[in-house]
Amino acid sequence: MESRTLYVSAASGADGADGADGTATRPFGSISAAAAVARPGDTVLVAGGVYRERVDPPRGGTDDAPITYAAAERERVVITGSDVASGWEHVSGQVWRYQVESSRFGAFNPYIDVIRGDWFDPRGRVHHTGCVYRNGDWLIEAESLEELHTASDPDGLWFATVEGDADGIISLGEIRPDGGPVVSADTLAFRYGGTLGTRPDGMSHSTGLKVGDWLRFDGVDAGSDCRFIDIDVAPDLGGGGRIELRLDTPDGPLLGAGEVAASDEPNVWRTLTVPIEPCSGAITLVVRFTTSEYEAGTTTIYAQFPEGDPNDGTVEINVRQTVFYPSRNHIDYIHVSGFTLRNAATNWAPPSSEQKAVIGTNWSRGWVIENNTISHSKCSGLSLGKYGDGTDNTNDAGEADPYTRCVRDALENGWNRTQVGSHIVRDNHIHHCEQTGIVGSLGCAFSRVTGNEIHDIDSRRLFSGAEQAGLKFHGAVDTVIADNHVYRCALHGIWLDWMCQGAQVTGNLLHDNGDSPDLFLEMQHGPLLIANNILLSRNAAFINSKGTAFAHNLLSGHIAHFLADARVTPYHPAHDTAIAGLSDATPGDHRFYNNIILSPDGAASDPQYARWDGTLDGAVLPAFAAGNVFAGDAVPSRFDHDAVVHAAPIRPQLTERSDGWFLSLDADPAWSATSRRVVTSGLLGSAAVPALPYENADGTPIAVDTDYFAAVRDSENPYPGPFERPVPGPVRVWPKAPAETR
Incomplete structure (x- = not known):
């Protein structure tokens, strides 16, 4: 079939029913309408405007015929997760009120959707995924309505009340379709909320479910x-509520519903018989939890202006x-280019669950995400993440062994080079996300993440967690x-956690x-190779690992090495995802060649780093x-040879100008008097635990023979640090100046 260009224009307001067919003269009015008919090789070309929709591509392309979604050249195309809220009523002072029927939100109301999940720390309060935006900037969620009247913030505060919202309303056990086999509570295919527990009689059940949560069971035999x-x-904690049975999705066709009465005796089990619309064969059954009060009620949002x-x-x-996120896995070979993507009510994205974001690949292969601006996610901006299943956010409060189980499950679910990963994420601007700019668990393997500017991540520090x-x-x-370029992240800049082998x-x-x-x-x-990086924050690198090679980096902050970690985690055969074995984090087996290290001593003596050392001296291997x-x-450490000790402190100066970021570094040309070797696979040898060489993904040898600017290094005696030649004055380090123009 010949490739097509499908045109989209928000100004047309037409999605096909009134004659729009995606041609240049009759464009679709939404990107979703074009996605519904796009085939491999097609390009969806989107005219300037604001598109208030979630693009859920139903199919992908192929390696040689991807489906491309592109903004029209030199036009600003915004795809947003927010809608305009007009008609605010004044309450008092700076506080205003907006009311809307909760049914407007359908199956997902971000003002009852609580941020939660493995390794999440709410810091003693409740956080919701929703937000309020004034002229593009977001306000901060208050802890209470009273706070809006007694406190203020330069960004403004908001708080929402939702009629009928409730926590811990129902526990769900066995499902028995008329004429079909029993469905056990622990065979669910996807979980959004609650946890899996065991009743006193040994039967499994899901509990802790709140309004808005849902569970999906695939392949239910309806006879x-x-x-x-x-x-x-059973009424959970005496709450009670309403159960809806829907087909395929939380907002899919309603099969039937039933009420679970509140009780003074929680967790008393009974059978609820729900009459449903006739169905047969294998169905996807979604059980959604709500209350009648919520379904008929109002969401009220208060905000300071x-x-x-x-x-x-x-x-x-x-x-x-x-x-922009597919609801199904293996929607492969999608290209997304040139958009402004913003304002998503994302939830926490730990490695042990589905990782939703403003834009994400959802366990697919071969996406290209380039030249986009991605911002204002309550949690993550861009995801190359794991699929979701019934174990999501049930990882025993974040212990290591259950995540190893997730890895083993993922291997059975297609975690290999031919089915997942191999994405390209380049030249995007990602900012103002409160968990991560880019997140990925397993689905990020074999990918290239290049040329992105990432900043102001977790800048508000409203909640915390290990992700x-x-x-x-x-x-x-x-x-x-x-x-x-990664800066102004309240926690880590780049955090590589588990299995980033190769x-x-x-x-x-x-920096910063x-x-x-x-x-x-x-x-x-x-x-693992770390080369030609400029690390300027107070803390440059924390290493709770082994088998890492640092070459030609500038490290101006603390370097700390963890001295003992008894957890055991997987390693792999060469260029593969299979588990070759498990190993702890006995420190050592590192390589440090030709770096400039300015980090002051003292990290080891700081009580915060009692189990860390500031050199390699504590290495066991x-x-x-x-x-x-x-x-x-x-x-220098006890392992150092041919080191240069420069007694005077060196303070790199990074300055932002209108045309970029400039670095001044007092490098000494005399440092070249010390003979150094080009860092190659031959010099680096093999990492001890996997017994594998340092090499490129295609098996070719590594050679750190170019610098930060891709300038060729001296093959006889390369200069230390990220620049091959000492730089006498400020040099533009972002956007990168070509080597020949420095």
Whole structure:
């Protein structure tokens, strides 16, 4: 079939029923209308405008015929998860009120959707995924309505009340379709909310479910003519509520519904018989939890507007969880280019669950996401993440072994080079997301993440958890993270956690990343290459790993090595996702060659770093270091050879100008007097635990023979640090100046 260009224009307001067919003269009015008919090789070309929709591509392309979604050249195309909220009523002072029927939100109301999940720390309060936006900027969720009247914030505060919202309303046990086999509570295919528990009689059940939660059961056998479904239910904590049975999705066709009465005796089990619309054969059954009061009730949003009447500007509220995200797995070979994607009510995205974001790939292969601006996600901006299943956010409060189970499950669910990963994420601008700029668990393997600018991540510090960074990857096997600019992240800049074997982190600029390090390497076994990076934050690198190679980096903050971690985590065969074995994080087996290290000594004596050391001296496994420059208080380790100790402190100066970021570094030409070797696979050898060489993803040898700007290094005696030639004055480090123009 010949490739087509399908045209979309918000101005047309037509989606096909009134004659729109996607031609240039009769364009579709929404991107979703074009996605519904797009085939491999097609291009969906979107004219300028604001598109208030969630694009859920129903199909992907092929390696040689992707489906491309592109903004029209030189036009601003905004796809947003928010809608305009007009008609605000004044309450008092700076506080205004907006009311809307809760039914407007359909199956997803971000003002009852609580942020939660594995490794999440709410810091003693409740957070919702929704938000309020005034002229493009977002307000901060208050802890209570009273706070809006007694406190203020430069960004403004908001708070919502929702009639009928309730926590812990129902527990769900066995499902018995009329004429079909029993469906156990632990066979669910997807979980959004609640946890799996065991009743005193040994039967499994889901509990802790609140209004808006839902469970999906795939392949439920409804027999030949199912007219009712029996469900084991119990009022959870005495709450009670309404159960809806829907086809396929939480807002799919309603099969039937039933009420679970509140009780003074919670967790008393009974059978609820729900009459349903006749159905037969294998169905996808979604059980949604709500209350009748919520379904008939109102959502009221209160907000501070210090600038005056909100009706004089544009105020928006969230109505969608994502913006460009497939609901099904294996929607492969999608290209997304040139859009502004923003305002998504995303939930927490730990590695053990589906990782939704403003835009994401959802366990697919071969996406290209380029030249987009991605912002204002309550949690994550861009996801190359894991699929969802019935174990989502049930990871025993974040212990290591259950995540190893997730990895084993993922291997059975297609975690391999031919089915998942191999994405390209390049030249995007990602900012103002409160968990991560880019997140990925397993689905990020074999990918290239290059040329992205990521900043102001987790800048508000309203909540916390072990998954916050400018870029946070698990399982990034053979992934390249190169030439990115990551700054003003309240926690880590780049955090590689578990199984990033064969990854390369090269030519990145990181700075102003709070008190956490620019680079955190956790539970890696190598080989892992860190080369030509400029790390300027107070803490440059924390290493709770082994088998890492640092070459030609500038590290101006603390470097700390963890001394003991008894957790055991997987390693792999070469360039593969299979589990070859498990190993702990016994420190050592590192390589440090030709770096400039300015980090002051003292990290080891700081109580915060009682189990860390500030050099390689605490390594148990052998380490290798040569040709490094140590300035100021930085000192060589016991493994260092041919080190240069520069007594005077060196303070790199990074300055932002109208045409970019400029770095001044007092490098000494005399450092070249020390003979250094080009860092190659031959010099680096093999990482001890997997017994594998440092090499490129295609098996070719590594050679760090170019610098931060891709200038060729001296093959006889390369200069230390990220620049091959000493730089006498400020040099533009972002956007990168070509080597020949420095």
